Amino acid sequence: MPLPTDEMTEPNRSVTRRELREELEYFFARNLEVFATKDDLKAFPTKNDPKGFATKDDLKGVRDELRDHFDAVAESFKDQFDRLFDWVHATTNSLAKRVETIEDGHGNRLLGLETRVTAIELGHAPKKREEG
Secondary structure, eight states, X not given: OOOOGGGXXXXXXXXXXXXXXXXXXXXXXXXXXXXXXHHHHTTSOOSSOGGGSOOHHHHHHHHHHHHHHHHHHHHHHHHHHHHHHHHHHHHHHHHXXXXXXXXXXXXXXXXXXXXXXXXXXXXXXXXXXXXX
């Protein structure tokens, strides 16, 4: 039986053959149901009996199927990217026009304000707007 963990004062020490044998016997006794028996392994293919292995034709079929799937995904990606590009282009152009319009409006207002401030600084009375 293995040593309890609290008795393992030196975990890096060498083990004797007896300790190793006891540990392995304890391990196999507890985990025997986990391991496969010879009868369990008979169901699996071997080198001499390759019925369960894929053939070259099977692999070529899978390859062709994957290639077709990849082509379809790539085509879908191209379509989606084209639509995204068109949307970004349209949005950017309309946004640029809107910003330009706003800048022109603000530019005119700013020019008017600067003219009035300059006139006040120079001591000229600003012209009053005629209401009409």
